[in-house]
Amino acid sequence: MTAQLLDGTATAARIKAELTERVAALAARSVRPGLGTLLVGDDPGSRWYVAGKHKDCAEVGIASIREDLPATATQDEIEAAVRRLNEDPECTGFIVQLPLPKGIDTNRVLELVDPEKDADGLHPTNLGRLVLRVNEPVTSPLPCTPRGIIDLLLRHDIDLRGADVVIVGRGVTVGRSIGLLLTRREINATVTLTHTGTEDLAEHTRNADVVIAAAGVPGIITADIIKPGAVVIDVGVSRSTDPETGKSRVVGDVDPGVREVASWVSPNPGGVGPMTRAMLLTNVVETAERLLG
């Protein structure tokens, strides 16, 4: 068996086309969504991600607001920038690019974000709403990577109802938060969250219909621990140098051999990353739509 690919780049392009129409409909009612970014420091990766977010905004017609601070910015200066974005009427949603420099209390910064403007969907209030509202529709921003993974699966007609899903990695942006979405009543998956304290990872993954790998350990998911026909999502982002070109490249958690046993695999790059970006835009557009009631 050779797995089919869950093409995040093509799916994200379709979502952006849909969002362009929604942004035009908002413009007709005199509302323009605006994404704010707060970038602290000069890490090349973070600069590149933020530049990508603004490029995406320009593509769909969302306004861009930037707060760029030097790596020497203090906790107070960063918190003041969050307050400016909270108060800026042009900014309908914003993100704080992570990670923040060492010595900064990240949780204190994130908790200052107005939950109604939380474009990443990771504010404690918004995660709390997901915990509390299992049966009712959730109208607050959802975490982008989990939402992107589920959208990628549903848009490829992969039925998650009743599926046994094993998540590898307990980080907040993916591992801990995706279970909150997968166990909602309209999806009804059964979720197992594994982590570095799990004694026998293979025992869990071998029985899973869907494996979501977000451990950040290159190649941790190998073909011998995957059930034939399973769906495998690769969220891991590690970097290595390509021996041929000498350039830095992304290496995922999923070993290439998995494609010989799985039914569907998300490539990495080109799978979950572009979907995360598309869901950020979706959160910003939805927040602006909510402003209209």
Ligand SMILES: Nc1nc2c(c(=O)[nH]1)N[C@@H](CN(C=O)c1ccc(C(=O)N[C@@H](CCC(=O)O)C(=O)O)cc1)CN2
């Ligand atoms: N506030 C946030 N900070 C960070 C997040 C986040 O969601 N919110 N996630 C990551 C970085 N990130 C977005 O900020 C991000 C990472 C990767 C991609 C992506 O599309 N990657 C490409 C590959 C790119 C490459 O080759 O280097 C892909 O998967 O195809 C998008 C967004 C940490 N910080």
